[in-house]
Amino acid sequence: MKKPHFILLLLACCLSHSMLWAQGKGAKPKPYGNTATAKSSQWWIGVRGGMNVSSATARQSYSVFSYTRAADQGFDEKKYQAFTLPGLQFGFSVSYEFLTGLSANILPAYASYRFAYDNSFRWYDSSNPQINVATSYHVESRLQYIELPFTIKYELMRSKFKPYIQGGAYYGFLTDGLKKVTTTSIDQASGSDTEINETKLSVGIKDRTKKANYGLIGGAGFTYNIGNARLGLEVNYRYGLQNPDNGGMKYIDNQLVSGVYDIPDDYQLNHLELSLQVIIPLKFITSQDYVPL
Amino acid sequence: MKNSKISILHYLCSFLIASLLYGCSKEEDYQPESSFIKIFDDGSFESDYDPIDMVQAGENGFFILSAYDSWNTYILRVDEEGNFMWDFKLDDSYVNPIKGLYFQDSAFYFFCMDDVTLGTYLMKATDAGKNAVVDKSFGNILYPLHSSQVSDGFLLESYNRESYSTRLTKLDVGFDTRWSEEYKVEQDVEEPIISHLTRIGERLPFFTGQAGDKYFLNGYFNYSMSMIFVNGNDGSQTGVVNGFREKSAISAAQYLNGNSFALSRFSFDDNFIMAKIDINTSSIAISSDLAGGKHPEMTQNARVYIKSLDVNGRNISLYATSTKAGQILLYAFDALNGKLIGTHHIGRINPYEAVGFVQTADGGLLVLATTYVNGRFPRIALIKLSEKELIGFAS
Numbered sequence: 001m002k003k004p005h006f007i008l009l010l011l012a013c014c015l016s017h018s019m020l021w022a023q024g025k026g027a028k029p030k031p032y033g034n035t036a037t038a039k040s041s042q043w044w045i046g047v048r049g050g051m052n053v054s055s056a057t058a059r060q061s062y063s064v065f066s067y068t069r070a071a072d073q074g075f076d077e078k079k080y081q082a083f084t085l086p087g088l089q090f091g092f093s094v095s096y097e098f099l100t101g102l103s104a105n106i107l108p109a110y111a112s113y114r115f116a117y118d119n120s121f122r123w124y125d126s127s128n129p130q131i132n133v134a135t136s137y138h139v140e141s142r143l144q145y146i147e148l149p150f151t152i153k154y155e156l157m158r159s160k161f162k163p164y165i166q167g168g169a170y171y172g173f174l175t176d177g178l179k180k181v182t183t184t185s186i187d188q189a190s191g192s193d194t195e196i197n198e199t200k201l202s203v204g205i206k207d208r209t210k211k212a213n214y215g216l217i218g219g220a221g222f223t224y225n226i227g228n229a230r231l232g233l234e235v236n237y238r239y240g241l242q243n244p245d246n247g248g249m250k251y252i253d254n255q256l257v258s259g260v261y262d263i264p265d266d267y268q269l270n271h272l273e274l275s276l277q278v279i280i281p282l283k284f285i286t287s288q289d290y291v292p293l
Numbered sequence: 294m295k296n297s298k299i300s301i302l303h304y305l306c307s308f309l310i311a312s313l314l315y316g317c318s319k320e321e322d323y324q325p326e327s328s329f330i331k332i333f334d335d336g337s338f339e340s341d342y343d344p345i346d347m348v349q350a351g352e353n354g355f356f357i358l359s360a361y362d363s364w365n366t367y368i369l370r371v372d373e374e375g376n377f378m379w380d381f382k383l384d385d386s387y388v389n390p391i392k393g394l395y396f397q398d399s400a401f402y403f404f405c406m407d408d409v410t411l412g413t414y415l416m417k418a419t420d421a422g423k424n425a426v427v428d429k430s431f432g433n434i435l436y437p438l439h440s441s442q443v444s445d446g447f448l449l450e451s452y453n454r455e456s457y458s459t460r461l462t463k464l465d466v467g468f469d470t471r472w473s474e475e476y477k478v479e480q481d482v483e484e485p486i487i488s489h490l491t492r493i494g495e496r497l498p499f500f501t502g503q504a505g506d507k508y509f510l511n512g513y514f515n516y517s518m519s520m521i522f523v524n525g526n527d528g529s530q531t532g533v534v535n536g537f538r539e540k541s542a543i544s545a546a547q548y549l550n551g552n553s554f555a556l557s558r559f560s561f562d563d564n565f566i567m568a569k570i571d572i573n574t575s576s577i578a579i580s581s582d583l584a585g586g587k588h589p590e591m592t593q594n595a596r597v598y599i600k601s602l603d604v605n606g607r608n609i610s611l612y613a614t615s616t617k618a619g620q621i622l623l624y625a626f627d628a629l630n631g632k633l634i635g636t637h638h639i640g641r642i643n644p645y646e647a648v649g650f651v652q653t654a655d656g657g658l659l660v661l662a663t664t665y666v667n668g669r670f671p672r673i674a675l676i677k678l679s680e681k682e683l684i685g686f687a688s
Contacts, residue, residue, distance in 0.1 A: 062323075066377040068335045068369070123670055125338040132338060135667055185667075189338060247323030251330050253676070258330060258664075259642030266323070 042097040044230075046279030048107065049090030052271045054115040055082040056141075059243060060266040062250065064257065065121075078117040078139075078265060083272060085114035085140065091147075093277055101155040111147050111172065113271055116140040121261070131189045137260055138182040143209060143244065143269075145172030149217050160225040167218040170238060174212065177205040181260045203256050208249040208264065215240040221275075229280045238271040327657060328679040331375035332664055332672050342367065343492060344648045344673040346394040347661045348401065352654065354378065356401045356418070357661065358394045359673055364491050366390040366405050368418055368425055375675050379423045387414060387425075389490045392500075392649070393440030393447070402428065402468070404437050404449065406490075413437040413451065415468050429468055434460065436486055438499040438512060446471065448501040450510050454483050459512040459521075461501065461528055474528025476521055478513045485539060486513075496596060497539060504548035507531060507574055511543055518542035522574040534578045541581050545597035547610060549628055555610035557597040558583060564591040566624065568610055569631030590616045601628060602652045605688040609634060611650070613660060619644035621662055621676070625687035635686035639676050643668050656680035 063076055091109025098104060117139055124132035151168030180202050184195045221234025243266045256262040333342075344359040354372040361367040366383040367390075389406035396402075401418040403425075412435060417428035436452040447464040458475035465471050488494025497518065501510045506525045514521055514533060520543040522532040536542030541560040548554055549569065556567040558580050565585035572578065591597075597614045604625070612624040621639040626632065639645055639660060648661045657680045664674040 064330055064332050065334050066331045066371070066375065068333050068377055068380050069337075121667070123334075123336055123338045123667065127339075133667060133669075245323075250323045251328045251677075252682070253330065253639055253641065255641040258640045258645065261332075263330075 043282035044093070044095040044097065044103070044279040045282055046093045046277050047091070048093050048109070048275045048277035049088070050273060050275035052087045052089055052111065052113060052273035053083040053085065054087060054113045054269060054271045056080050056115040056117070056267045056269050058265040058267050062263040062265055064261040064263055076119055076121055076261075078119050080115070080117040085116055087112045087114045087142075089273060089275065093279060095153070095279065101158065103153045105151045105153055105166070105168075107149040107151065109147050109149070110144070110175075112142060112144045113269065114140065114142045115269065119262070125189070133185065133187050133189050135183060135185045137262065139262055140180045141205065142178045143174065144176040145174055145213060147172035151217060161222060162224070162230075163220070163222040165220045166234075166236075168216070170215055170217050172213045174206065174209055177209040179203050179205050179256060179262070181256065181262060183260060201255060201260060203254060208246050208252075209244050210242065210246050213240065213242055213244050213269070215242070223279070229278055232277045232279065234275050234277070236273050236275070238273065240269040243267060244269055324679075325374040327655065327677070328682065329375045329675070329677045331371070331675045332666060333369060333371075333377060333674070334666060334670075334672055338670070341671050342663070342673050343671065344661050344663055345390055346392045346403070346649055347651065347659070347675075348394040348396045349651055349653055349659070350396050350401070355659065355675070356394065356396065357673060357675070358390050358403050360390055360492070363493070364388045366425075368401070369673060370420065370423075371675065375677060379420075381418070381424045383416075383425055387416070389437065391437050391439055393442070395442060395447070404440050406437055411435040411454070413449070431462075431470075434462060436490070438486070439501050439510075441501045443503040443508065448503075448508055448510070450499055450501050450512055452482070452486050452513065457481065459510070459514055461508065461510050461523060463508075463528065472528050474523065476512075476514050476530060479515050482513045495539065495594065498542060498544040498596065500545065502546060502548060504554070504574060509546065509548075509574070511546070520546065520580070532574045532576050532578075534572065534580050534583070536580045543580050544595065545599045545612075547599035547601055549601065549610070555599050555601070555612075555626065555628070555631075556583065556585070557595075557599065557612065557614070558585065559594045562593050564588045564595050564597075566612060567631075568626035568633070569628070590618070590622065592617055596647070598647060598649050600650065600652070602687070605684045607688050609687050611658075611687065613647040613650050615646040621645045621647040621660060623660075623686070634688070637678075637686040640664070645674065653677070656683070658683045
């Protein structure tokens, strides 16, 4: 089994054990001086949504070109833009507060991530470099997932205003992928010194992206009691543990490969997300056992 | 209550494990040597490369022979992942590198021509020297046109401007001459041959090969481009498939068995494929009489390359050619019955032209091509299809 998979499994087991321990011995810890009992446990459900920005980092670069002159080696390196293009995420939250202030959360959501890089190529007359043609490609990728983050959340204060920290892991199922490539050229050899020939190309990359993605998640936020509900805002950072590129398809020919010379790198994808959420207690509605936490 | 919680946890863990297995299934890490597209670029505006042939260097990559700037000679060495290792541009006096590239005893051999005497050189290139030097000189063999490997040596086709004849020379495995035979041309064809060699005019379908105990060559004979069949022992002519000047001729041939060949031909602007056709190699025939499927997608007088391959245990005839849409088109035919199995296109947006292909030691297919980078700069391209991709359309 590959190492990242093993780490994720280990994490899942640890979380499971912590839940078991919490369920079995939940009354013993006293985080806020209140004794938590089975009656004080609580389920919360809610909706959440927000925006994210992504950063892709190349781990291994690939190119169609192999340069035969040393001066041109590495000329076409992709330049990634970090945390620039906004994406969206929205979904549900299901929380089980098994100890006072400590809860396990599943946050199923649809998420759309966008990131971009630029690449450029140049051909010139060695005897007169003014005679040259430069072509630039702006490549924007959008990956969409159905994700299942699992976190453990710890509330730092017991009041109407409740700041918290959380950590866990996420697992996402790819639902779609798309690349948009914008090509621009400057053809000084033909007497032009301004950008011309802007063309746009959109190609689906679902089959060129791994069907699943996973990583670690950590973040902080707060909730504020409004009546029986809680309104919250949180910031999370997602650290991808997998290269999303489907290596088996890397050089399979299509418009991207032989047309605009775009070979995806092996890369790591991280995200910064901001979410608003509204949650309501479930037990309060369905059970007479509820004791306010 | 506790049991139900444990049950939930079991479900959760099972779900996570199933998800991991789902995510890992049917996806492969990239194997750099199994599949790639590489374009060899020098970043130069004025460079013009026209690849000719390639050979696999055992398990140590590939060697590519190319013309540059008309008919000068250029050699390029790449590793098994298609990455540049070294290259060498030969002196301007060594021109007209021809198809036929051989790997023997860790050295690469090919033929080219002296630009003044028009005589033929056998060149030898090595990784140690990272260059090419003259190994043998054939001063009496003028205008080399094509070479190929046969069971016990090599064939070298040339044109003798002094006797107005197409010439076939049989070389042994050490590249020493066994015999040489000429086939009379009844008109002066030096001009179209020079246009062909310098790439200022129409490219002509010269080729040689072996058919059982006979050899064949495609070249000028009498008044046309013709496919000549000769005795393997002395080169005496046994049969011919006549064309019509340069307008109608056989464009590629691969011997199958018995009297069967996989052929392609052109007739004026039309191209035809005959994946399995019987030819009497001891008679006279006319190429335009040979039946075949018309392929309007192919370029005018298309350059076609045919080889017999074993793909997943199936014997196929693989054709590589170029289309009017600027793509490389591979046709896979069943060698037993000549029926089409599948096709595969290579190249999008920018033009790609087929130059040749070899089946690699790992069962994949390596296609040598000319591409026009950015739509305008002619460059050498290597396209490696994995065995899985090859089986996908050819088996």
